[in-house]
Amino acid sequence: MAAPRRKALVAHRRATRAKVPTLPPALAAAVRAHVREEVARALAADRRSRVTRGANRATIIVFSGDLDRVMSALILANGAAAVGMEVSLFFTFWGLGALRRGTIVAGDGALSRAFTALTPSGLSRLGVSRLNFGGVGAKLLRTMMKQKGVASPEELLALARESGVRLVACTTSMDVMGLSPKDLVPDIEIGGVATYLGDAADSRITLFI
Amino acid sequence: MAAPRRKALVAHRRATRAKVPTLPPALAAAVRAHVREEVARALAADRRSRVTRGANRATIIVFSGDLDRVMSALILANGAAAVGMEVSLFFTFWGLGALRRGTIVAGDGALSRAFTALTPSGLSRLGVSRLNFGGVGAKLLRTMMKQKGVASPEELLALARESGVRLVACTTSMDVMGLSPKDLVPDIEIGGVATYLGDAADSRITLFI
Amino acid sequence: MAAPRRKALVAHRRATRAKVPTLPPALAAAVRAHVREEVARALAADRRSRVTRGANRATIIVFSGDLDRVMSALILANGAAAVGMEVSLFFTFWGLGALRRGTIVAGDGALSRAFTALTPSGLSRLGVSRLNFGGVGAKLLRTMMKQKGVASPEELLALARESGVRLVACTTSMDVMGLSPKDLVPDIEIGGVATYLGDAADSRITLFI
Numbered sequence: 296m297a298a299p300r301r302k303a304l305v306a307h308r309r310a311t312r313a314k315v316p317t318l319p320p321a322l323a324a325a326v327r328a329h330v331r332e333e334v335a336r337a338l339a340a341d342r343r344s345r346v347t348r349g350a351n352r353a354t355i356i357v358f359s360g361d362l363d364r365v366m367s368a369l370i371l372a373n374g375a376a377a378v379g380m381e382v383s384l385f386f387t388f389w390g391l392g393a394l395r396r397g398t399i400v401a402g403d404g405a406l407s408r409a410f411t412a413l414t415p416s417g418l419s420r421l422g423v424s425r426l427n428f429g430g431v432g433a434k435l436l437r438t439m440m441k442q443k444g445v446a447s448p449e450e451l452l453a454l455a456r457e458s459g460v461r462l463v464a465c466t467t468s469m470d471v472m473g474l475s476p477k478d479l480v481p482d483i484e485i486g487g488v489a490t491y492l493g494d495a496a497d498s499r500i501t502l503f504i
Numbered sequence: 505m506a507a508p509r510r511k512a513l514v515a516h517r518r519a520t521r522a523k524v525p526t527l528p529p530a531l532a533a534a535v536r537a538h539v540r541e542e543v544a545r546a547l548a549a550d551r552r553s554r555v556t557r558g559a560n561r562a563t564i565i566v567f568s569g570d571l572d573r574v575m576s577a578l579i580l581a582n583g584a585a586a587v588g589m590e591v592s593l594f595f596t597f598w599g600l601g602a603l604r605r606g607t608i609v610a611g612d613g614a615l616s617r618a619f620t621a622l623t624p625s626g627l628s629r630l631g632v633s634r635l636n637f638g639g640v641g642a643k644l645l646r647t648m649m650k651q652k653g654v655a656s657p658e659e660l661l662a663l664a665r666e667s668g669v670r671l672v673a674c675t676t677s678m679d680v681m682g683l684s685p686k687d688l689v690p691d692i693e694i695g696g697v698a699t700y701l702g703d704a705a706d707s708r709i710t711l712f713i
Numbered sequence: 714m715a716a717p718r719r720k721a722l723v724a725h726r727r728a729t730r731a732k733v734p735t736l737p738p739a740l741a742a743a744v745r746a747h748v749r750e751e752v753a754r755a756l757a758a759d760r761r762s763r764v765t766r767g768a769n770r771a772t773i774i775v776f777s778g779d780l781d782r783v784m785s786a787l788i789l790a791n792g793a794a795a796v797g798m799e800v801s802l803f804f805t806f807w808g809l810g811a812l813r814r815g816t817i818v819a820g821d822g823a824l825s826r827a828f829t830a831l832t833p834s835g836l837s838r839l840g841v842s843r844l845n846f847g848g849v850g851a852k853l854l855r856t857m858m859k860q861k862g863v864a865s866p867e868e869l870l871a872l873a874r875e876s877g878v879r880l881v882a883c884t885t886s887m888d889v890m891g892l893s894p895k896d897l898v899p900d901i902e903i904g905g906v907a908t909y910l911g912d913a914a915d916s917r918i919t920l921f922i
Contacts, residue, residue, distance in 0.1 A: 318534040322736070323538055325741075326535050326538050326744050327538055329736065329741055329744050329748060330539050330543070330744075331546070333748040333752055334542055334546040334748070335546070337753070337756060338546060338756075353704075356785075358782065358785055358922075364567070367565075367567055367712075370697060371700075374696075374697030374700075374701055375701055378698065378701055380701070389842075404860070406856060406857050407857060410844075410853065414843075424598075425569070425598060425623075426619075435618075435619065436680075438615060439615050439616060439619065439680050443679050443680050445676060445679070445680055467788065467863060470863070471857050471858050471861050471863055472857070487792075488788060488792030489792065489796065492793055492796055492798070492918075495771075495918045496769070496918060498918075499704070499706075499707070500704045500705065500710045501917075501918045502711070502712040502920070503921060504712050527740070527743040527747065532747055535744050536747055536751055539747060539748050539751040540751060540755070547755060547756075560914075572776075572807075573776070576774075576776055576806065576921075580909075583905075583909075583910055589910075634778070634807060634832075635831055644827075644828065645889075648825060648889050648891075649889050651822070652888050654885060654888070654889055708914045708915075708916070709910075709914065709919045711774070711919060713776075713921050
């Protein structure tokens with residue numbers, strides 16, 4: 296027994312002196328075994344927290360005001376919420392049309408009043424990106440979806456709200472278009488690029504639609 | 505020697521009693537040095553596993569049916585596969601046109617037959633998003649690409665298959681358009697939003713094209 | 714005191730022999746407490762490094778040549794740079810129009826000369842994706858933005874440069890269109906898919922605009 300103890304003491308003394316301390320080999324091995332176990336536990340917890348909390352997010356910019364693209368965004372958002380992800384939809388530019396509450400003319404000046412009058416005011420007035428033919432395409436798409444039992448855009452938006460999807464309207468776009476919160480459907484958050492970046496930097500899925 | 509040993513014993517006794525145990529300082533320093541080494545090793549392995557296994561994936565939604573955008577998706581997919589990433593392409597909505605097998609009219613009802621007749625059936629019939637002029641733009645683009653030795657869209661799709669890129673057609677879109685697997689080129693997977701989310705949540709690159 | 718010491722020695726002896734070494738319980742508890750602290754510190758540092766160095770990046774493909782979309786890309790890029798992210802903008806296809814230096818006709822062959830003549834040469838000539846009416850829409854948008862004190866597209870691009878946003882023009886697209894670096898505004902990097910993938914695989918935010 297004496298030998299290992301003496302060695303341990305020598306090592307201990309060296310450790311007290313030396314810059315990088317050392318342990319007697321057996322003790323070091325024991326320590327390392329404990330460390331490995333603790334580290335594995337900590338890493339697993341870290342991974343779990345990344346998956347289930349912060350980083351389990353999808354953040355989608357809805358830039359387009361086309362019915363087909365807005366629907367795609369809503370279907371993805373509801374799907375992600377259904378599997379337990381946190382979801383944020385940022386409506387910007389033409390995408391704001393999907394959130395307008397139906398008033399044909401809105402805005403705070405001549406230009407924005409002209410602009411809003413020329414752009415769709417609400418989900419029900421969005422056209423499709425192809426074959427729209429003045430709204431016929433959008434009607435055709437809605438009919439085909441209804442025949443196949445797919446939820447309507449309005450139902451998809453309602454579902455997104457119920458599922459806790461964060462709906463944010465872009466401050467800058469609203470400002471440029473002269474829109475105020477009262478021009479949008481109720482219960483929409485207002486946020487800027489910083490709000491978007493906060494959610495996006497924490498997301499597994501980031502899309503621009 | 506006596507002093508440090510007595511201290512160590514006192515510390516040890518305290519450790520056996522105390523809720524948060526302590527080590528004699530030199531031993532603690534030695535332990536920490538070992539810990540740091542083990543932790544660094546574990547973190548490096550964790551990072552490597554994140555890079556080389558699960559998270560080394562690119563998942564791209566091909567929503568657009570424009571030749572230029574579909575080609576961009578294929579070029580990115582092949583590039584990512586070439587550097588060793590796992591790649592998934594999800595074709596949805598107009599993007600399905602790139603996978604149709606050339607039958608002009610398809611679908612299971614009057615509406616979907618009209619719809620499919622009005623949309624491109626296959627890569628060779630896709631137009632470009634700008635300057636298309638009834639297909640002239642697409643031909644121009646193809647000629648310019650050939651002159652510069654860039655692979656054709658058909659070659660890019662074949663390469664993607666060979667490189668093991670996962671090609672998935674969106675169930676919901678197929679259903680809405682009345683398309684069945686026999687309307688698509690062979691060896692295309694069929695999958696829904698859940699399939700997409702499974703791959704996307706595990707990806708470093710997520711795009712909507 | 715004798716008992717714990719003897720136990721410790723027995724444990725120590727066992728540890729020297731056994732494959733998986735063990736520590737006396739109190740020592741093990743002390744080691745684990747130190748380990749937990751070190752691991753927490755290492756994981757926090759690892760997270761910080763992921764956030765502030767490598768993985769704190771946003772990589773955006775600017776495929777579109779529409780003023781509204783290019784502006785969206787620039788606003789996101791500047792916003793991300795402002796909160797300390799590293800940002801890369803990859804201009805490809807129609808997006809290259811935003812970087813052209815104003816020469817109406819460019820290119821190295823009849824086709825590319827025709828093509829470049831038909832596409833916008835520079836930020837100031839980009840149209841908007843909707844309601845453009847031969848450029849009226851772009852002018853309207855610029856006026857509305859000026860009225861609201863939003864930076865012009867030119868100012869946004871200059872700011873991006875100053876903020877260290879990486880501006881890369883896609884080699885393949887330039888080649889296909891017959892554009893050379895002298896057809897672009899100064900100080901633009903030239904890079905291919907590999908350059909993009911290098912930045913994108915290391916990014917928290919990846920977008921295709």
